Amino acid sequence: xxxxxxxxxxxxxxxxxxxxxxxxRGTVSYNGQNLLEMDPEVRAQNGIFLAFQYPVEIPGxxxxxxxxxxxxxxxxxxxxxxxxxxxFLDLVEDKLKLVDMDQALLxxxxxxxxxxxxxxxxxxxxxxxxSPRLAILDETDSGLDIDALRIVAQGVNTLRSxxxxxxxxxxxxxxxxxxxxxxxxVIANGxxxxxxxxxxxxxxxxxxxxxxxxxxxxxxxxx
Amino acid sequence: MSSGIExxxxxxxxxxxxxxxxxxxxxxxxxxxxxxxxxxxKNEPEFMLEWRLKAYRRWLTMKEPHWGNVKxxxxxxxxxVYYSAPKSVKPLQSLDEVDPELLRxxxxxxxxxxxxxxxxxxxxxxxxxxxSVGTTMREELGKLGIIxxxxxxxxxxxxxxxxxxxxxxxxxxxNFFAALNAAVFSDGSFAYVPKGVKCPMELSTYFRINSxxxxxxxRTLIIADEGASVSYLEGCTAPKRDENQLxxxxxxxxxxxxxxxxxxxxxxxxxGDAEGKGGIYNFVTKRGKCAGVNSKISWTQVExxxxxxxxxxxxxxxxxxxxxEFYSVAVVNKKxxxxxxxxxxxxxxxxxxxxxxxxxxxGEGNNSYRGLVRVxxxxxxxxxxxxxxxxxxxxxxxxxxxxxxxxxxxxATLEHEASTSKIGEDQIFYCKQRGVSAEHAVSMIVSGFCRxxxxxxxxxxAVEAQQLxxxxxxxxxx
Numbered sequence: 001x002x003x004x005x006x007x008x009x010x011x012x013x014x015x016x017x018x019x020x021x022x023x024x025r026g027t028v029s030y031n032g033q034n035l036l037e038m039d040p041e042v043r044a045q046n047g048i049f050l051a052f053q054y055p056v057e058i059p060g061x062x063x064x065x066x067x068x069x070x071x072x073x074x075x076x077x078x079x080x081x082x083x084x085x086x087x088f089l090d091l092v093e094d095k096l097k098l099v100d101m102d103q104a105l106l107x108x109x110x111x112x113x114x115x116x117x118x119x120x121x122x123x124x125x126x127x128x129x130x131s132p133r134l135a136i137l138d139e140t141d142s143g144l145d146i147d148a149l150r151i152v153a154q155g156v157n158t159l160r161s162x163x164x165x166x167x168x169x170x171x172x173x174x175x176x177x178x179x180x181x182x183x184x185x186v187i188a189n190g191x192x193x194x195x196x197x198x199x200x201x202x203x204x205x206x207x208x209x210x211x212x213x214x215x216x217x218x219x220x221x222x223x
Numbered sequence: 224m225s226s227g228i229e230x231x232x233x234x235x236x237x238x239x240x241x242x243x244x245x246x247x248x249x250x251x252x253x254x255x256x257x258x259x260x261x262x263x264x265k266n267e268p269e270f271m272l273e274w275r276l277k278a279y280r281r282w283l284t285m286k287e288p289h290w291g292n293v294k295x296x297x298x299x300x301x302x303x304v305y306y307s308a309p310k311s312v313k314p315l316q317s318l319d320e321v322d323p324e325l326l327r328x329x330x331x332x333x334x335x336x337x338x339x340x341x342x343x344x345x346x347x348x349x350x351x352x353x354x355s356v357g358t359t360m361r362e363e364l365g366k367l368g369i370i371x372x373x374x375x376x377x378x379x380x381x382x383x384x385x386x387x388x389x390x391x392x393x394x395x396x397x398n399f400f401a402a403l404n405a406a407v408f409s410d411g412s413f414a415y416v417p418k419g420v421k422c423p424m425e426l427s428t429y430f431r432i433n434s435x436x437x438x439x440x441x442r443t444l445i446i447a448d449e450g451a452s453v454s455y456l457e458g459c460t461a462p463k464r465d466e467n468q469l470x471x472x473x474x475x476x477x478x479x480x481x482x483x484x485x486x487x488x489x490x491x492x493x494x495g496d497a498e499g500k501g502g503i504y505n506f507v508t509k510r511g512k513c514a515g516v517n518s519k520i521s522w523t524q525v526e527x528x529x530x531x532x533x534x535x536x537x538x539x540x541x542x543x544x545x546x547x548e549f550y551s552v553a554v555v556n557k558k559x560x561x562x563x564x565x566x567x568x569x570x571x572x573x574x575x576x577x578x579x580x581x582x583x584x585x586g587e588g589n590n591s592y593r594g595l596v597r598v599x600x601x602x603x604x605x606x607x608x609x610x611x612x613x614x615x616x617x618x619x620x621x622x623x624x625x626x627x628x629x630x631x632x633x634x635a636t637l638e639h640e641a642s643t644s645k646i647g648e649d650q651i652f653y654c655k656q657r658g659v660s661a662e663h664a665v666s667m668i669v670s671g672f673c674r675x676x677x678x679x680x681x682x683x684x685a686v687e688a689q690q691l692x693x694x695x696x697x698x699x700x701x
Binding site: 016017018019020039040041043044045049050052055056057058059060061065066067069070071073074077109126130 | 647648649650652653654655656657658659660661663667668670671672673674675
């Protein structure tokens with residue numbers, strides 16, 4: 001969590017390997033590997049998934065084709081056989097229900113003409129299909145009405161397991177009524193300024209971020 | 224993105240091999256003697272020779288056109304060889320008599336002249352250098368009265384059809400390259416579908432330039448008689464050579480009352496190397512005439528090869544209610560240049576035309592769309608819809624659009640949409656984040672961009688086109 005401009009989304013993008021960000025200092029270790037040395041697609045093949053805050057449109061490319069390509073490339077990279085379109089269809093059927101979308105979604109172009117809520121649900125749908133080891137949800141709750149929020153949360157909760165981890169980036173406590181976090185970290189000015197359990201989120205809701213931002217500024221100055 | 228652009232470039236052109244085969248060629252150069260020689264070699268009737276000579280004399284007075292947005296050194300027309308034929312191709316009774324070396328060539332190209340295509344339900348005519356080496360499925364087509372053979376053979380067996388239709392769409396005097404073709408063309412394909420017959424299979428011609436310094440000048444003539452319909456596919460490849468080779472073909476399509484002709488091309492001539500050395504000059508005149516009422520002519524082209532492409536498959540909409548369509552994907556990479564588009568000439572009432580052009584530029588390629596929509600005074604109720612989209616990959620390529628609209632009837636409705644986009648880094652990152660490699664991401668994004676055109680292609684061609692696109696653009700983004 002953290003206020004606007006504190007660096008939450010930047011962290012999400014950096015973890016996913018967005019080439020527009022240059023990492024000048026520090027390291028990121030993931031399963032004992034140096035994450036920063038891996039190309040974005042290799043990170044994805046190793047189980048990192050980013051649910052985008054602003055999902056990108058790819059006109060003319062169907063969700064089915066797009067997602068099957070992703071699914072198969074990840075399988076290939078992990079030494080598994082690719083699956084054919086029919087098998088894939090079976091696989092995604094349940095996952096569609098999870099986010100309350102129907103098969104028509106599969107033949108639509110990736111994110112083209114989607115409403116804000118559809119884009120976010122589509123991200124969660126992709127996450128469900130790719131079953132990542134580390135999922136990063138970048139402000140997935142922003143722009144969602146309460147029903148959509150519930151659907152998204154339900155999706156995330158269903159996929160939750162001891163084998164995977166989810167980083168949920170948000171600046172409202174609202175989402176955390178549906179997704180109960182194990183840990184809450186607060187970022188301000190690009191640094192984690194406070195960590196705690198789920199109760200920290202309630203504290204933030206009550207007090208706002210101001211009192212922590214000062215801490216962040218001090219820490220920044222100290223470094 | 225830009226730093227990696229060059230890094231991945233250039234898969235080898237897979238069709239660049241040369242077949243070692245004895246050929247029967249005429250001396251280089253062009254004069255009336257050569258034309259008489261070609262005509263004599265082909266045992267042509269007098270009217271053909273006269274037509275060729277008329278074209279040649281006209282050609283001598285014409286100047287090579289340079290209005291296209293392409294650059295190339297002057298062509299020495301007297302150093303070219305205007306006729307080259309594999310020696311063994313005398314009269315063939317069956318495919319068994321075809322030189323095995325030739326058959327191997329076609330196998331390398333993925334074309335089997337017999338069984339495989341039979342299963343696929345495609346009739347194939349294969350043109351090697353200038354001469355047709357074999358046409359398949361003839362018997363079956365013959366039962367329906369469909370004539371599908373080499374042009375040279377049609378001149379022998381159906382001279383009346385040739386005399387009636389040759390040059391009626393692209394006259395011998397049409398333009399510099401068309402006149403040159405009329406003078407020296409050596410072979411090509413001919414198809415005639417009689418009244419009321421729907422051709423039950425795709426007709427297909429495969430063109431191959433093999434000999435060095437040889438121009439390929441083929442001529443294709445397709446006629447759909449009243450109520451007939453036919454779908455025709457054309458594919459082409461050439462060996463890799465350091466020198467440029469000229470390909471100046473002419474295609475004429477004729478659709479009579481209620482007839483439909485669909486013509487699809489996947490053009491993959493050798494495009495030259497990364498420095499722009501070698502490659503085919505593809506200077507082609509393609510035109511269809513919707514001569515009858517309710518007739519329809521549809522062009523679909525996927526242009527990925529050639530050093531230079533200069534090509535405007537057009538439709539003359541003469542019959543009332545006739546329909547013309549042009550669907551095009553043109554891709555340039557490395558130093559390729561393409562100036563391509565269409566002309567839709569509305570003459571009849573309620574004639575309709577659709578133009579969908581997708582230009583993709585990568586590397587140092589330069590892509591121009593040039594299109595003319597002309598509505599003549601009597602074309603009441605004419606309609607045109609044009610969509611012209613360009614996609615740029617990298618920052619050394621170019622895309623241009625030259626649309627011309629001339630309307631002389633105020634009941635006409637014309638729409639023109641155009642867009643230019645750059646393949647987005649954000650799109651590529653989105654794909655990569657899902658585990659998809661950059662190369663696959665590019666081919667996926669580009670295929671999506673071209674989808675409206677690909678869906679017009681016959682099934683097996685659509686797959687080939689998509690693969691070709693992937694290969695052509697391989698390495699264009701890092």
